[in-house]
Amino acid sequence: MNAALVIAAKDLRQKLRDRSVLLMAVAAPLGLAFLFSMMIPDQDTFHATYAVVDLDGGAVARGLVEGPLAGLQDAKVATLVPTATEAEARAAVKAGDVAAAIVIPAGFTAAVEAGATADLLVIGGPSTLPAEVARSVLAAFGSEVTGIQVAVHTAIAAAGARPDPALAAEVAQGALAAPPQILVAAAETADRSAGSKTFYGASMAVMFVFFAAQFGVLGLLAERRNGTLVRMLAAPIAPATILLGKVIVSLVVAVVSMTVIAFATTLLLGANWGDPLAVAALVVAIALAATGIATLIVGFARTEEQAGGFIAVVALVLAVFGGSFFRMSQAPEGMAALSILTPHAWFLRGIDDLSAGGGIAAVATPVAVLVTIGLVTGGLGLARARRVVAP
Amino acid sequence: MSLSTSERAVIPAGPVLVCRDLRKRYGQRTAVDGVGFQIAAGETYGLLGPNGAGKTTSISMICGLLRRDGGEVVVAGRPVDIGATGAKAAIGYVPQDLAIYPDLTARENLRFFGRLQRLRGKELERRVDEVLAVIDLADRAGDRTDRFSGGMKRRLNIGIGLLHHPRLLVLDEPTVGVDPQSRNAILSSVAALEQEGMAILYTTHYMEEAERLCDRIGIIDEGRIRAEGTRRELVALVGGKDRVELTAGGTTVGPATAALRALEGVEEATASDGRIVLVVEEARHLLPQILETAAGAGAVVRSVEVVEPDLEAVFLHLTGKALRD
Numbered sequence: 001m002n003a004a005l006v007i008a009a010k011d012l013r014q015k016l017r018d019r020s021v022l023l024m025a026v027a028a029p030l031g032l033a034f035l036f037s038m039m040i041p042d043q044d045t046f047h048a049t050y051a052v053v054d055l056d057g058g059a060v061a062r063g064l065v066e067g068p069l070a071g072l073q074d075a076k077v078a079t080l081v082p083t084a085t086e087a088e089a090r091a092a093v094k095a096g097d098v099a100a101a102i103v104i105p106a107g108f109t110a111a112v113e114a115g116a117t118a119d120l121l122v123i124g125g126p127s128t129l130p131a132e133v134a135r136s137v138l139a140a141f142g143s144e145v146t147g148i149q150v151a152v153h154t155a156i157a158a159a160g161a162r163p164d165p166a167l168a169a170e171v172a173q174g175a176l177a178a179p180p181q182i183l184v185a186a187a188e189t190a191d192r193s194a195g196s197k198t199f200y201g202a203s204m205a206v207m208f209v210f211f212a213a214q215f216g217v218l219g220l221l222a223e224r225r226n227g228t229l230v231r232m233l234a235a236p237i238a239p240a241t242i243l244l245g246k247v248i249v250s251l252v253v254a255v256v257s258m259t260v261i262a263f264a265t266t267l268l269l270g271a272n273w274g275d276p277l278a279v280a281a282l283v284v285a286i287a288l289a290a291t292g293i294a295t296l297i298v299g300f301a302r303t304e305e306q307a308g309g310f311i312a313v314v315a316l317v318l319a320v321f322g323g324s325f326f327r328m329s330q331a332p333e334g335m336a337a338l339s340i341l342t343p344h345a346w347f348l349r350g351i352d353d354l355s356a357g358g359g360i361a362a363v364a365t366p367v368a369v370l371v372t373i374g375l376v377t378g379g380l381g382l383a384r385a386r387r388v389v390a391p
Numbered sequence: 392m393s394l395s396t397s398e399r400a401v402i403p404a405g406p407v408l409v410c411r412d413l414r415k416r417y418g419q420r421t422a423v424d425g426v427g428f429q430i431a432a433g434e435t436y437g438l439l440g441p442n443g444a445g446k447t448t449s450i451s452m453i454c455g456l457l458r459r460d461g462g463e464v465v466v467a468g469r470p471v472d473i474g475a476t477g478a479k480a481a482i483g484y485v486p487q488d489l490a491i492y493p494d495l496t497a498r499e500n501l502r503f504f505g506r507l508q509r510l511r512g513k514e515l516e517r518r519v520d521e522v523l524a525v526i527d528l529a530d531r532a533g534d535r536t537d538r539f540s541g542g543m544k545r546r547l548n549i550g551i552g553l554l555h556h557p558r559l560l561v562l563d564e565p566t567v568g569v570d571p572q573s574r575n576a577i578l579s580s581v582a583a584l585e586q587e588g589m590a591i592l593y594t595t596h597y598m599e600e601a602e603r604l605c606d607r608i609g610i611i612d613e614g615r616i617r618a619e620g621t622r623r624e625l626v627a628l629v630g631g632k633d634r635v636e637l638t639a640g641g642t643t644v645g646p647a648t649a650a651l652r653a654l655e656g657v658e659e660a661t662a663s664d665g666r667i668v669l670v671v672e673e674a675r676h677l678l679p680q681i682l683e684t685a686a687g688a689g690a691v692v693r694s695v696e697v698v699e700p701d702l703e704a705v706f707l708h709l710t711g712k713a714l715r716d
Contacts (some may be wrong), residue, residue: 006506014494227488231551233455234484235507236476390458 003237007245011219012252025212025257029204030264036200037269047076048130051083051092051101051123058109060145064120067101068141077133086121093123099130102138112145195355198272201265202351203324204260206286206344210315212257213290214308215296216250217381220388221304229389239389243382250294254287274354278363282350285370292378295360299384318342345372405433407467407481407559407590414461415445415450415614422448424614427462428607430559435581437599437605439702445614446594447487450561453592454484460625465572467558481510483557485549493537497528500536501554508555518554525580526550528688542573549577553584560584561592566600578604598702610706617709626700628708632658633674634698635681637667639690647690654684674699 015021051293052069054061065080072078081098083089089101103121111118120138220243223229232242262279265271273279294311301307319325321335322344339345350366398611406429415423423445430436438446450456453464455471455484464471467481469641491500510518524531526546548556549565555640562581566574581604585591595601601608602622609619618625644662651669656677659670667685671677674697685692 005508006503009494010499010503011399013499014492017494226492227486227490228492230456230486231484231490231504232507233456234482234486235504236479236509237507238474238476279488 003235003241004244004248007232007242008216008248008252010217010250011245013250015215015253018357021212021215021253024208025215025253026260028211029208029257029261033197033201033204033261033265034269036204037197037271047078048099049079049081049097050130050134051081051089051098053086053089053101053103055086055106056108058111060109060118061104064104064138064141068137072137086123086276090123100124100134102134162198163215195272197265197269198351198355199327199348201261201269201271202273202348203319203344205261205265206347207315207319207324208261209254209258209286209290210294210311210318213250213254213287213294214252214311216246216248217291217295217298217385218304218307218311219249220246220298220385221301221307224388225304230261235388239386242389243385247291247295247382248376250291251287254290255283258283258287272355273351274357275359278350278358278360280353281360281367282354282363282370283346285367285374286343286347287372287376288374290374292374292376292381293343295385296377299380299381318344321345323348325332343370408436408453409465410449410453410462411464412462413449413464415448415452415457416460421614423452423459425462425611426611426614426616428609428616428619430590432558433585433591433605435585435593435605437601437608438592438594438611439596439601439605439608439706440594440611441596444596444611446596446611448614449611450484450563450592450594453568454482454561455479457486462500465664476631480555481558483552483555483560485552485560485562485565487567489548491536491544491547491551494535496533496535497523497539498532500547501551504551505554510555522550522553525553526570527576540585541568541578542570543707545569545573546580549580549691557589559590559592563594564596565593566597566660584624598706602702608702610702610709612710618705622702625702628705632670632672632700635669635671635674635678636696636698636704637669637681637685637690637692638694639665639667639685640693644690647685647688650684651681654680657681689697 033194043359052071054065069078069080073080081093085103086101086103089103090096092098093101099148101121101123103123105119105121108118108120109243120142122131122134122138129253137186219231223242229242233239262271262273266273293314297310297314301310321338322342323339324344346366346369350363353362353366392454408430410429411427413426415421426445426449428436438449445564448457452459452462453466453471455473455475458473464478466478469475469477469478469481479616492503493696495503498519501522502515520529523532523644526549528543528547528550531543536547539547545565547606549562552560552562561620565581566577569577578600581591581593585606586606591604593600593604605622607619607621608624609616611617613618617640618628620628631710637647644665644667648660648667649663651657654677656673657669657671661668667690669681672679678695678697682695
């Protein structure tokens with residue numbers, strides 16, 4: 001073990017001097033995580049500020065402001081800024097102080113109560129998404145109001161009474177104020193997926209950890225090419241010690257790569273990887289899996305170049321099928337099913353669970369699967385790699 | 392290049408290396424076929440043969456780097472077996488190809504291989520400093536080796552093999568591709584190590600190196616040792632005689648030639664154009680008498696050249712082909 005650590009320490013010293021390791025293990029995944037999280041906004045964290053101009057002040061207008069719009073604010077999806085005039089609202093949108101403005105014109109309540117057409121105005125800014133969200137909310141409110149109008153008039157007509165506008169308005173206001181009778185249960189289908197910054201931080205980290213893990217075991221073939229392997233074999237150490245030293249290097253580089261990316265995306269992007277202890281368990285497990293697969297490939301390769309090429313292909317294929325580039329929830333059904341064969345999918349599943357507030361117990365299955373992958377592939381790889389050091 | 396006094400005190404008598412009947416086959420091809428020899432402390436044994444003769448395969452089996460099909464190797468009293476590390480600690484192996492890390496400094500290279508040889512702490516640092524001095528790289532110890540000249544790399548390659556005071560130093564063609572100056576320095580260093588009591592196994596296909604360095608030489612070809620012995624013993628195998636050429640002045644060379652022909656040990660003496668050519672058994676032993684006899688016969692000897700039969704001739708005689716074929 002002592003000689004294995006001596007070999008590992010020497011290799012790590014060499015890797016630190018080799019900037020390509022820093023590029024592949026840290027800079028590239030971190031850069032891509034930044035890029036992807038900027039290009040693809042996090043839908044779970046949508047938020048917009050709206051100017052709300054209530055020129056009506058009537059009951060239905062209040063129902064809109066205190067109902068659906070206040071609901072957006074309560075859900076932390078929107079911030080409402082009461083504004084006195086339409087001109088002020090337009091100026092705020094133009095200045096970028098608000099993402100969009102919602103204008104309730106004077107006479108809105110009266111028009112609704114009279115069963116006439118009532119208009120609502122949405123003033124959009126440069127980004128279309130906040131205005132679209134506002135239009136959707138107002139359209140839903142309009143549908144609700146229309147439904148109530150129809151119901152009230154139908155009830156009055158059925159009672160045989162003469163239409164009484166005051167009564168109809170009173171009944172309609174009561175209906176608007178009443179809580180909805182049908183609630184869509186959300187608890188069971190709550191989205192457990194991590195935010196985009198966490199997702200892309202983790203997905204890029206897991207993709208590049210396979211490149212990081214190659215540096216140790218690939219060193220075995222480099223030693224053979226450089227002629228230094230024969231000198232190591234001439235030393236009074238067991239040949240397996242050399243293999244162990246290389247595996248230690250792969251594990252260390254992989255763990256350091258993942259850890260740096262987790263810290264960097266947390267501090268710089270605000271990613272939320274979850275419980276540190278559970279994250280550490282996942283990181284060690286994926287490092288083991290990546291090292292095992294890299295060892296298996298090296299075991300079958302004849303040269304460094306061949307092994308490096310195989311590892312690159314395997315890393316990219318696993319990344320595509322494992323969900324490193326897009327969430328598996330957006331993938332075709334068959335592909336999502338296939339993803340469970342990849343370490344990436346298990347790792348990202350663990351990160352999703354941790355982002356949703358889970359602890360070490362939540363990642364027990366992903367950790368167990370990843371460790372199993374690492375031990376099986378690593379064991380087979382070491383058995384094959386023994387031929388490199390066998391006398 | 393010299394070792395410390397304490398190193399010399401631990402050298403025991405008896406053979407440091409004993410190898411018997413080494414055999415190795417690759418498929419249908421026999422690479423080594425019954426190779427065996429011994430090397431004592433303070434002795435340099437040369438394996439002389441052309442490329443592909445089985446030299447590297449033999450020393451790979453001796454160093455435990457290659458599984459042998461048959462035979463036995465004992466170094467410093469310990470058998471060299473697969474998986475056994477005890478005997479390896481007594482061997483300093485210097486491979487034919489450079490085996491150093493170009494991105495590490497000379498000191499880092501030495502430290503790393505020293506640690507693999509179980510050297511630690513102050514002892515390691517002391518030995519690294521000593522070896523750096525021995526290979527004359529102390530002033531370049533902190534430089535990366537990819538900035539070294541070929542000769543400097545070769546010296547470091549040898550120095551790594553010396554770190555742990557090996558009882559047996561195995562040098563596999565250490566001067567291949569080396570410039571004449573560095574080659575001469577390497578050969579001088581090896582000679583000095585022998586003087587300090589190290590047993591040295593030296594493989595080469597350069598006849599001059601074997602003649603200069605080796606106390607005994609094994610001539611190897613096609614995996615078999617064809618002959619073994621001192622240089623003189625090998626030459627004697629083919630009936631080789633020394634030739635002595637005298638350039639004389641003063642009087643005519645006729646009387647001197649006749650006098651020399653009568654000298655015991657001189658088998659043949661001829662004269663032409665002021666030169667006397669003798670064929671003798673032991674030129675180096677007989678030379679004083681030859682000069683005395685020539686002077687007594689009135690010849691003024693201006694120059695003497697002794698031409699001994701070389702290993703090239705022996706190799707040609709034994710194998711039917713030239714050494715560098």
